[in-house]
Amino acid sequence: MIKVLVVDDLGFMRIALRQIIEAEGDLTVVGQARNGVEAVEMAETLKPDVITMDIEMPEMDGIEATKRIMGFANPPPIVMVSSHTQEGAESTIRALRGGAVDFVSKSSSFTQNDLGQINKELRPKLRQWAGQRPRRQLPTPVPVKGKALEPTQDNGRTLDTARTGEGADLIVIGVSTGGPQTLPRLLMAMGPVPVPIVIAQHMPEFFTRSMAEFLGQETGLNVFEAASGVQVGPGAVAVLKGGRDWMVAPKADGFVVRGASAPGTVHPSVDTLFRSAALAARRPIAVILTGMGDDGTEGASHFHRRGLPVLVQTPETCVVGGMPSAAIEAGHASHVLSIEALASRLSRWAKSNRIQTSASVS
Structure with a gap:
C-alpha cells in the first residue's frame, strides 16, 4: 500500500x-x-x-x-x-x-x-x-541495462573531428520531468553561446511562459517562450510554448518556429522538434535530458542517420532517466555525459569552427 x-x-x-x-x-x-x-x-x-x-x-x-x-x-x-x-x-x-x-x-x-x-x-x-526519493547529490554512475557507460563516455563510437570544419548552427534540447532543476544548471554552465537554442520541455500551455522567465532570471541569458512565427537567432534561448507541438524552419540569421501536429500524449513533442531540426539545420546538435518515457528517441534517429551528434544526460544523474536511457538503448546516443560535461562540450562546439560527429553510423 x-x-x-x-x-x-x-x-x-x-x-x-x-x-x-x-x-x-x-x-x-x-x-x-x-x-x-x-x-x-x-x-x-x-x-x-x-x-x-x-x-x-x-x-x-x-x-x-x-x-x-x-x-x-x-x-x-x-x-x-x-x-x-x-x-x-x-x-x-x-x-x-x-x-x-x-x-x-x-x-x-x-x-x-x-x-x-x-x-x-x-x-x-x-x-x-512512490518510493523514488528525490536526488540530493549526483550518484556514482552504474551500468545502464547492461551497458557500462561512464559519465563522459562516447558510447563506443569512433568519433572523427576532422570530418567537418564547420561549427554547430543550432542546439535543440528535449526534457521532461526534472527540467526545472536541470535546465538552469546546463544553461548557466554553458554561458552565452553564438548559436540558437530551442527547448522542448513537456509542460501545459500556461507553464512554459513562467518557465522561460524563470530560466532568464536564473541564467541572465535571453530566454523567451516561442510559438508560431517567432524567430530564434544566435544567442537566443527559446522555450517552446506548452500544450502543443512545434517544428523549426530555416530563416535568415536563424530559425523560425512553426506549428506542427504530432501523435502522443506529451507536448511539446521532442521527436517533432528533432526531426525538423535535422532537416532545417546544416550542423545541429540534439540534447536529451531527464524525463519519463522515450520522447526524443525517434527524432534522434534522424540525427544518427546523418552522423550528427546526439548528446544525452547520464541516466543515473537524472530525476527520471527514461528519455536518455531510451536513446542509449536504441543506439542513437553519440555521447553520454554529466550536465557539467554536456555544458562544456556544447559551449566548446558552439564557439569553435568544428564539431565532433560519428565516423560510422550503424
Whole structure:
C-alpha cells in the first residue's frame, strides 16, 4: 500500500483529494495537513511514500514547506497540486526548483477546481513517484541495462573531428520531468553561446511562459517562450510554448518556429522538434535530458542517420532517466555525459569552427 500525505488548506479539497487518491485501493491517505507547518511535522512523523502539496496556504506556503521537507535526510517525493493560472504557474516552477518532483493542475480553463482533471492525472503520478526519493547529490554512475557507460563516455563510437570544419548552427534540447532543476544548471554552465537554442520541455500551455522567465532570471541569458512565427537567432534561448507541438524552419540569421501536429500524449513533442531540426539545420546538435518515457528517441534517429551528434544526460544523474536511457538503448546516443560535461562540450562546439560527429553510423 502506498502511503500519501495530503496538504491543502481547504477542507473540501482535502476530502476530494482523499476520495480520488483512494479510489482504486492501492493508495491510502495517512495524513491531511492544513498548512505548511503541519505538512513539515507530518512528513517527519508519518514518513509517507509521497506527498501532494498545495501552494497558497496560511502560516507557511507550499514552496517553503517543500524546501524544508527537502532538507530531511531521506525526503519523500512531493507532487504539487497547483492553480492553472499565470500566478499558479510561477509558484509551481519555484516549487519544482525547490525540490518538488512533479505537479498536477487543480483547475482548468473550464473551472477553478477541475476534479475530473485531478482524477485523471494524480494517481498515476503518485504511483510513479512512490518510493523514488528525490536526488540530493549526483550518484556514482552504474551500468545502464547492461551497458557500462561512464559519465563522459562516447558510447563506443569512433568519433572523427576532422570530418567537418564547420561549427554547430543550432542546439535543440528535449526534457521532461526534472527540467526545472536541470535546465538552469546546463544553461548557466554553458554561458552565452553564438548559436540558437530551442527547448522542448513537456509542460501545459500556461507553464512554459513562467518557465522561460524563470530560466532568464536564473541564467541572465535571453530566454523567451516561442510559438508560431517567432524567430530564434544566435544567442537566443527559446522555450517552446506548452500544450502543443512545434517544428523549426530555416530563416535568415536563424530559425523560425512553426506549428506542427504530432501523435502522443506529451507536448511539446521532442521527436517533432528533432526531426525538423535535422532537416532545417546544416550542423545541429540534439540534447536529451531527464524525463519519463522515450520522447526524443525517434527524432534522434534522424540525427544518427546523418552522423550528427546526439548528446544525452547520464541516466543515473537524472530525476527520471527514461528519455536518455531510451536513446542509449536504441543506439542513437553519440555521447553520454554529466550536465557539467554536456555544458562544456556544447559551449566548446558552439564557439569553435568544428564539431565532433560519428565516423560510422550503424
